[in-house]
Amino acid sequence: xxxxTPDADISARTADPDRWLDADGAPIDEDHRGLVYDIxxxxxxxxxxxxxxxxxxxxxxxxxGIQSASxxxxxSSTTATPQATASATTxxxxxGSLDEVPDETAGPYPADGSNGIDxxxxxxxxxxxxxxxxxSSTTVADGVPLTIRLTVRDADTGAALSGxxxxxxxxxxxxxxxxxxxxITDENxxxxxxxxxxxxxxxxxxxxxxCYSGRWPHIHFEVYDDVATAVASxxxxxxxxxxxxxxxxxxxxxxxxxxxxxxxxxxxxLKSDNVFGDDGGIHxxxxxxxxxxxxxxxxxxxxx
Numbered sequence: 181x182x183x184x185t186p187d188a189d190i191s192a193r194t195a196d197p198d199r200w201l202d203a204d205g206a207p208i209d210e211d212h213r214g215l216v217y218d219i220x221x222x223x224x225x226x227x228x229x230x231x232x233x234x235x236x237x238x239x240x241x242x243x244x245g246i247q248s249a250s251x252x253x254x255x256s257s258t259t260a261t262p263q264a265t266a267s268a269t270t271x272x273x274x275x276g277s278l279d280e281v282p283d284e285t286a287g288p289y290p291a292d293g294s295n296g297i298d299x300x301x302x303x304x305x306x307x308x309x310x311x312x313x314x315x316s317s318t319t320v321a322d323g324v325p326l327t328i329r330l331t332v333r334d335a336d337t338g339a340a341l342s343g344x345x346x347x348x349x350x351x352x353x354x355x356x357x358x359x360x361x362x363x364i365t366d367e368n369x370x371x372x373x374x375x376x377x378x379x380x381x382x383x384x385x386x387x388x389x390x391c392y393s394g395r396w397p398h399i400h401f402e403v404y405d406d407v408a409t410a411v412a413s414x415x416x417x418x419x420x421x422x423x424x425x426x427x428x429x430x431x432x433x434x435x436x437x438x439x440x441x442x443x444x445x446x447x448x449x450l451k452s453d454n455v456f457g458d459d460g461g462i463h464x465x466x467x468x469x470x471x472x473x474x475x476x477x478x479x480x481x482x483x484x
Contacts, residue, residue: 355440388476393444400421427468
């Protein structure tokens, strides 16, 4: 039989209490087993505490959704990526309240049935490309291309309002309104209705409107509960206007066909305008992107 080392003997004795026997073979009481037993027991207890302490800490970290990077099978770092941070910021912004867009006049040329002319009940008014007339005429309005993107949100919560009906209209490159102005009473271009998508957004393909005498360059819109209500000329949720920024106006009006707009724009400002003048259009100025060659996009988020 191989010689036992002192450590092996200690381990065996502490592992099997029955081996602590006196000379007559009777078990030695635990309190009288001596220094070797006490030391070994203390070491074993500290090891046990270390194991269970580690398990307790691991359980606590797991409960908090944190994993040690050095533990087997640990997940990778949970530091937020820039994309995740941006997404969270966007969601937070979308869920917060925002200022309600001011109510504005529909003006004298709405064609919504309020002053006799009603284009909303005409077949073909629900469309995204509003550059051409529909029905008996197919005349296309000329001008610098413009995409108009309007996002409708709940002013109290910031939540996107999907399924809303939006009727949008504006003047042409000469400052005239279809259905009203001399020479184009048989045209209905630059008017259309769209339904807001899941993000609360509608998009219209159009042309950049002129600046006509006495008014800042603008686009009219009405928001309805849904498209069905809009095309039935039903109750309006919000009537307002989009203001086009001066920097873009200057560039567009320098192009051919907008010559009259240059003089008209020099005689008006956002502050002097009879619609935007009360607050400078702070809640209605579109954000612009693009250029003359490729066309512009005017985007605005409104609270209703």
